[in-house]
Structures are given as structure tokens and as C-alpha cells.
Amino acid sequence: MSSQPEHPTLLIPGPIEFDDAVLHSMSHYSESHVGPGFVSTFGDVLAALRRLFQTTDPASQPFVISGSGTLGWDLVAANLVEAGEAALVLGTGYFSDGFADCLRVYGADVTELKAPVGSRPQLAEIEAALKTRAYKLLTVTHVDTSTGVLSELRALSELVHRVSPDTLVIVDGVCSVACEEIAFDAWGLDGVVTASQKAIGVPAGLSISMFSGRAIQTLERRKTPPAAYFASLKNWLPIMRNYEAKKPSYFATPSPQLVHALDTALKQILSAPLAERFAKHKAASDKIKAAVTKLGLKQVAANPDDQAHGMTAIYLPESIQISQILPRLSSKNIVFAGGIHKEIATKYIRFGHMGVSILNPERGDIDRALKALEAGLAECGYQKA
């Protein structure tokens, strides 16, 4: 039984439902951000992130900074690319467009390789693009939260290293870290930026990232200073190194309460093999996608190999509006999200299935959501063709 008051079950692609202990950590009594207790906790969190991202290379560097997930784009754009340098953005939807916009703000010369809605750029096109010029970095949205399209990181990273070995491989992992496998070292990634409120299961408010030794060298060898101040990795680098060495350090005040919640969540995540966690998300996702298909509905991510395991973007039957179905679900205490991809926003809904809703099946969240979806569609007059 949860100690939280009864409330609608939040099944959007982040924020997600919280574990009681994680939520309880949010009300930790006040501590100094440079006192030994909090410094030790923050150090533990940074060390735990290395395990979550599967990196043992001591040159890798985790960062935890107060902000939304979006701040992660600024960390990349203001620090790892300089004005006029080329960036290749793999276009999968709303969120890759946002990353491209952010890169442009800081002066990168951005090429977007856009895939049709519901798919992702293919390796052959990416290889061709990489051969046309020297890209400083490539960005890929691991799961584009606007479409539920999953990108394949391992083969992509291998391709980049083979065809354009100086190009940094940067992953937007906001909707993938802690529910999709990410093997930072083994796959040769240079940066993964994410946020606290999706599969990690902590309230929103933290930008969480991991950068490779090569990315940190790129930062240190810049010809110009980082193009932002709060988002300057140069300002944060000594702070993160000190916290991990359990030494007090100050650039800007972190949020002890959110960091405590992250500490609790990471301890829970790392108490079981990560492979098991990913497998559970995959199994639940398979079940959800089968149920959606059985209802006669199509997914935005058309190809089964490209479908994310922590969310499902579902096209509505043509006769049904978002403004009809979401209130029906809400009356059954289930909260889904509307569409966000501008080309199809009014035509689909998004179902997030990450964290405790998957790992604690005794909550019954997924079964209740699927039943509510079926009943809600029927109430809207939908009959399977």
C-alpha cells in the first residue's frame, strides 16, 4: 500500500508515479549544500550514476544540475560545439527539433536529417551525411517523447566511429535512461543528457548527464569560452569532481531535497541487475503494444523495431478527438498525455509506462490503464473495425 493520498494514476511519458520512499526523501530536513552530510550524499549519487550509465572509465564525468531536462541541450550546445562548427541532428520529432534549435542559438551550423513522422533516419542516410562534411558532433534522441520512436544507439555509434571518428556521439536520453539499455563505455558514447522525472522516477527539477573523457577534452580545448554561464560545464566540472571526492565546493546552490530523492531512487534502481529492469520494461511494453493492436489501433512508431519500451504513442480512431478520450480516461482515474508532434498533434495520445508502474505490478496501473482505454473508447462510440 502506498502512503500517498488517493490520486489519478499518472501514466504520461514523464513525470511518472513515485515510489513512496523516493517521495519521502523530498521532505528531508534542511541541510547546508556544503556540509559533510549532503556532500557525502551528492558524492554517492554521482558514483551511482556511473553504474546506471554503465561506465567504469574514470575519465567519464557525471553532472547533476538544478534545471529541467531541456537544460541538457544547453550543456551540449554551449560547451561541446563552438560557433560555426557543424552539428548533425537526427530528426525524429518535436524533441530533436528542440535540440537543433538549441544548438543554433549557440551558433552551431546545424544540419537536420529528418525522418518521416513515426520513423527515424536510417544508417545508410546517416553514413552518407557523415561523409559530406566534418561534423563536430551528432545528436540522436534515444526515445523521441513526441512519437515513441526508439533509436538504435549501438549500431549508430559504431557507424559514427567508423566513418567520422572525430565526431562526438551525443544522446538525448530524457525518455530512455533507466528504462532502455545504455552501455556508455561499450557503445562508445560521448554524452547522454537526461532528467530526473522520467524512468529514473524522481520529481522534475534535475538535469542529469554523463560525458566521456573525449567530450571533457573537447570542453577543455575550446578556442572560445563556453557560451553560457549557468550551463557552463567548465564552471560545474570542478564542483562535480569535488562532490564525488566528498569535498565541499560551490558554484551555484544545488537542491538537497531533489538530490536526496535521486539518491534513494538510484539505490533502488541499482539494487537489482539493470538488465532485469530493462527486460521488465520491455515485457510490459510488449504487452501494452499487443493490447493496443488488439484494440485495432495503430502506433505512431510504425516499425516494431523502432518502438520505445517506456511509452506508447497511439493514433486515435478518426472519429474520436483527444478532447473526448482524455476526460473519459480521467474519469477512470487514468492520466494519459495528448499529442505534441506538430504535424499530428490532434491525432494521437501518449501512454507512459515507466518506473514503479512497471516494476510494482501489484499496483495494477497498467491493467487499469488498458481497461480504461478500452472502456473509454467504447464510451466514445468506437467499435473495432
Place this chain on the structure above:
Amino acid sequence: MSSQPEHPTLLIPGPIEFDDAVLHSMSHYSESHVGPGFVSTFGDVLAALRRLFQTTDPASQPFVISGSGTLGWDLVAANLVEAGEAALVLGTGYFSDGFADCLRVYGADVTELKAPVGSRPQLAEIEAALKTRAYKLLTVTHVDTSTGVLSELRALSELVHRVSPDTLVIVDGVCSVACEEIAFDAWGLDGVVTASQKAIGVPAGLSISMFSGRAIQTLERRKTPPAAYFASLKNWLPIMRNYEAKKPSYFATPSPQLVHALDTALKQILSAPLAERFAKHKAASDKIKAAVTKLGLKQVAANPDDQAHGMTAIYLPESIQISQILPRLSSKNIVFAGGIHKEIATKYIRFGHMGVSILNPERGDIDRALKALEAGLAECGYQKA
């Protein structure tokens, strides 16, 4: 009685001790950041901020963004000044230096008018400086947390409007909002940036700011786009307007838990006249400063008129090191902060006295702190000269 577990009393100049109800709001169950419940709460928070800053001008615009207080400097530097334009920074210590650094990162041509340690630039020098060139904006650190020096905003703003009417008056109010009076409209301010974890009494993690209609016009009339992405006020402006109109809107995910805590804190703050709140902080500050003087100790802020009311920076007797006195205080369950101003960092300590420690005198925080300071100094061998 507090429902929080026993813990050392945190009396640093932020974060501060939390009220139980505020802290309890941090463990609010998960909600959609675009759902009607949260949107309504966020709207209430923005409206309440207008009252806290004492602005009724509908052109004024509040912003609440996930981040540290430092992000407020980026909001000013990336949005209200363009590359090559002149900014005048009133130099009062570590934090005005930081603001100057941030402005330079985004290309402002910064002049720092530095005062000697423990004081602030005087109006006559500021007037002379304003006459030398056309400054796009002037920044003043209302309370420099590194020295406890309080700047006088009303006369300063009047001077700027008289001598250089096109110059925006920007206030770093991180250590002053909610403990020092700020009359945004009456004093003709153009921007005040602050954070959640000081006198507002909410856990760290929110950048909170108010900008005037004139500042928003400056933003809208930029010749170049804002120089940051996450810190772009252009990206946030429609979002804040929508939230206040209780309409869902999305740029980057806010932190519902921190916003709930801010909602609770603002309701408490606004339940009594603000003048009463400021008077209580002043009375407690006067008592603390008298006790410090009685102990034979000097303050970093030398002139009584320049002394902040939410913190006191105290020079240690020459024979006593920070590494001796802070552990003594800690053993008495009192946490003070060390020095941070680089010219004098090893020579002084900082005592924060804001929020519940002042407003709930039955907690006894201040009396215990003063007793611990006296006893701790005696244990270190100090005898009043």
C-alpha cells in the same frame, strides 16, 4: 512542535530551516505539469509573486524556472543586454563579481564599480559613472551574501532614472526577497532575480524573477535573438502568461513538487502584512548585531546603514580560525557558514537569520545560536578585549 526529525539548526544565508507545511508540500503526489490541478497552482504562484514584489502593473512579468539562483543572472545577461552593449555592475563582493562574469559570457561590455570590502559604491560615484556612457543596464546586489552588505535600492533607482533614464535597473535579490522590503513599482525597478531557498523558505531548485514592462519590451525589441536557450525569456514568456491564465503550456517541464512548496510558502508569507515581516527581520537583526558587538566582534559590513537584515557576516578574533569555531558551533547543533569573499574568506563567518527562525521565535533558534557563538568562542580561548 516540528514534525521534522531532530537535526542541527541551519543558520547559513540559505538554504534556511523549513516550515513543516512547506516541506510537506515537497512530497505532493505526482501530477501532470499540464494538468488542470497543477496549472492552477502554478497560476496562483505567479499571481502571489506579484504581491510579494509589490507590483500591480499588469505589464510586470513573473517567471519561475527550475534552476539555481545563479540562473537569474543568465536570464538578465542573455535577454536584456546584447553583445557589445554596456552594463554597469555595482561591486559589493563575490556575488556582484559573479553577475559581472555572467554578463561578460554573453558579450556585455561590463564596467564594475567596485567598493572596498564591506562597503558599497556611493551614489556620487554611481552618478559620475552613469554620466560617462550610455549603460543598457545597471545591476545591484541588494544583499551581497558574501559580505552582508545591504544596498539602498530606492535612492539608487531614483538616481538612475534621473541621470540615465534609459538604463534598466536590475536587482540581484537572492538574499533579500522576502526579508528586505522591495517595492517593485514604487521604486521603478526593472528586474529582480532571486531563488527559492533563502528568505522565501522553499528548498533550493527554483529561479524566481520579476521583470518590468520596460524590461519585457527590451526583450521583445532585441536586434539579435536571446543568447541562451533554456535561459531564454522569449521561450518562457508565453508559458508564464499561459500558466497565470490557467491554460496548459509547455516549453520545459517545471518541478510540480517545488512549485507546490512555493505555493504553500507564498500563502504563508502573504497571510500577514509584508511590512510586519520585514520589521520582524529587522528587529531580530538588530538584536543579533547588538549581541555580536557586545561580544567585541566586528562585522564585515562596517557601516550600520549598510547592514543586511537577513544575515550577519562576522569577523573572527585574530586568534581563532574558521576550522576551530564552526565545529564548536556544530557540536552545539548550530550550523553557520564560512567566508566566501576571496580577499577575506578565512577571516569571517556568516550567520543567516531568515524565515521561520525569525518568524517563529518559540523555536529559540536565534537565542541558541547566540549562546552557542559565545560559548564556542570561549572554548576557543577568546576573551573579549
